[in-house]
Amino acid sequence: MNSMNRVLGGPATAYFPADIAAERQGLGEPVKPLSAAQDTALGLDGISLSFGGVVALDNIDLAVRRGEIRAIIGPNGAGKSSLINIISGVYRPDRGRITIGADRFTSVPTQKLARLGIARTFQNLALFKGLSVIDNVISGRAYKVRSTFLAQVLGLSGSRREEADARGRAARILEFLNLNHVSNRLAGTLPYGLQKRVELARALVAEPAILLLDEPMAGMTASEKAEMAEFILAANREYNTTIVLIEHDIGVVMELSDRIAVLDYGRKIADGTPEEIRADQGVIDAYLGVAAENIDGGGI
Numbered sequence: 382m383n384s385m386n387r388v389l390g391g392p393a394t395a396y397f398p399a400d401i402a403a404e405r406q407g408l409g410e411p412v413k414p415l416s417a418a419q420d421t422a423l424g425l426d427g428i429s430l431s432f433g434g435v436v437a438l439d440n441i442d443l444a445v446r447r448g449e450i451r452a453i454i455g456p457n458g459a460g461k462s463s464l465i466n467i468i469s470g471v472y473r474p475d476r477g478r479i480t481i482g483a484d485r486f487t488s489v490p491t492q493k494l495a496r497l498g499i500a501r502t503f504q505n506l507a508l509f510k511g512l513s514v515i516d517n518v519i520s521g522r523a524y525k526v527r528s529t530f531l532a533q534v535l536g537l538s539g540s541r542r543e544e545a546d547a548r549g550r551a552a553r554i555l556e557f558l559n560l561n562h563v564s565n566r567l568a569g570t571l572p573y574g575l576q577k578r579v580e581l582a583r584a585l586v587a588e589p590a591i592l593l594l595d596e597p598m599a600g601m602t603a604s605e606k607a608e609m610a611e612f613i614l615a616a617n618r619e620y621n622t623t624i625v626l627i628e629h630d631i632g633v634v635m636e637l638s639d640r641i642a643v644l645d646y647g648r649k650i651a652d653g654t655p656e657e658i659r660a661d662q663g664v665i666d667a668y669l670g671v672a673a674e675n676i677d678g679g680g681i
């Protein structure tokens with residue numbers, strides 16, 4: 382398991398309020414190490430996906446253990462986002478099965494995603510740019526309340542208590558992610574790096590069991606990346622949130638991940654611990670060699 386100290390040189394901070402932690406425990410969230418039988422949070426079995434003549438994914442198997450940070454890496458166009466889009470029900474695979482907890486699907490019902498305990502961020506930002514930061518984050522809890530999100534934002538709903546609860550939780554997540562000072566800004570006016578963090582806040586406010594992160598640090602400065610790494614580790618450690626992480630920054634991936642799957646042209650060419658991946662000649666040829674050149678050139 383990852384060590385916060387290993388990456389960040391300091392102790393883990395409690396990023397979530399105690400009442401959220403208590404609620405999660407009350408809901409039976411895993412708080413103790415699990416037996417092998419209970420170990421799998423998410424499984425892909427023989428997943429294939431094509432777009433016309435382009436094979437995006439070719440017979441992919443992937444097991445994600447509860448509580449781990451599972452990275453998916455590979456060159457541009459390798460199929461990484463397609464995999465997350467299949468897990469989140471955006472794409473329907475041509476073949477294969479997806480297992481989420483005890484449920485098996487041929488395609489994941491995207492409208493049930495939050496109830497299945499899954500939240501995600503997007504490679505290309507998908508915030509409501511004309512809404513405030515806090516209203517964007519509140520939208521991440523919309524599935525929990527009976528009144529519609531729009532009704533809440535417009536203040537039309539009679540369900541004031543629900544709205545106050547969602548607003549309070551959103552405010553606390555913003556504080557933990559050091560975003561409280563921009564809470565009332567329109568999301569679209571923030572610098573890119575902060576918008577990426579607002580997306581993380583919106584995903585975390587749903588208290589997901591599984592968090593899918595598609596390039597959460599793309600386009601960030603080194604210090605923004607370090608902060609984001611801290612938040613990802615905190616979500617993983619404090620809440621045992623299982624994390625699927627797509628990221629091009631190999632240094633970050635090697636530090637954060639428990640296990641790494643490597644895709645190339647839609648095929649999984651390697652799967653293992655950071656040490657195993659680092660030493661894999663096929664991975665070096667297909668991907669790490671390129672990444673190393675980027676590092677030398679200051680490209681990462």
Ligand SMILES: Nc1ncnc2c1ncn2[C@@H]1O[C@H](COP(=O)(O)OP(=O)(O)OP(=O)(O)O)[C@@H](O)[C@H]1O
Nearest residue numbers: 432435436437455456457458459460461462463464
């Ligand atoms: N909606 C789509 N329509 C047509 N082709 C698509 C679609 N989505 C993905 N593809 C194709 O599938 C392949 C895999 O794309 P995908 O976005 O999954 O790659 P990726 O590994 O996430 O790449 P990147 O690192 O650039 O984000 C690519 O050839 C891409 O052009």
Ligand SMILES: [Mg+2]
Nearest residue numbers: 461462463504
């Ligand atoms: Mg992608």
